[in-house]
Amino acid sequence: MISLKIRPNSTILVLNSSYEPLNITSGKRAIVLLLKEKAQILSNRVIRLLNYVKIPFSKIIANKPSRAMIYKRDNDTCQYCGATTRLTIDHVIPRCRGGQDTWENLVVACSSCNTKKGNTLLEQTGMKLTRVPKAPHNKIQFVLKETKIPEWKEYTF
Numbered sequence: 190m191i192s193l194k195i196r197p198n199s200t201i202l203v204l205n206s207s208y209e210p211l212n213i214t215s216g217k218r219a220i221v222l223l224l225k226e227k228a229q230i231l232s233n234r235v236i237r238l239l240n241y242v243k244i245p246f247s248k249i250i251a252n253k254p255s256r257a258m259i260y261k262r263d264n265d266t267c268q269y270c271g272a273t274t275r276l277t278i279d280h281v282i283p284r285c286r287g288g289q290d291t292w293e294n295l296v297v298a299c300s301s302c303n304t305k306k307g308n309t310l311l312e313q314t315g316m317k318l319t320r321v322p323k324a325p326h327n328k329i330q331f332v333l334k335e336t337k338i339p340e341w342k343e344y345t346f
């Protein structure tokens with residue numbers, strides 16, 4: 190028998206009973222699901238729910254996207270002027286005004302737009318976003334495509 194072990198501090202991919210990726214959760218939560226016999230372990234980084242779930246049951250960790258994910262979503266294009274060089278990540282609502290590191294608040298901006306905007310709110314600058322920043326439609330697939338965890342890659346499609 191292969192010994193499988195979930196580490197409490199790792200991130201675990203949760204599959205629906207249909208093997209469809211559902212969510213990413215903490216190792217701690219995964220262990221609870223295993224102990225309650227609500228899930229089975231497929232690998233050290235993957236569990237599968239025994240009962241089919243229609244809606245994701247817990248908050249998706251990926252609501253805090255990586256910089257690479259923001260660049261990819263925005264097609265490496267400044268979301269203010271369309272430039273494709275000297276790119277940075279801009280907080281639409283500046284961090285000093287309570288803006289968060291979320292899909293809805295991070296956009297790709299060229300360094301001149303970023304400097305121009307500074308720590309002001311959009312309304313005060315006259316600058317406009319070319320589109321409203323949103324989380325990708327299927328967040329989990331987006332995350333899985335970008336993952337470096339080999340055990341997760343086989344569940345992307």
Ligand SMILES: [Zn+2]
Pocket residue numbers: 267268269270271272298299300301302303
């Ligand atoms: Zn720009």
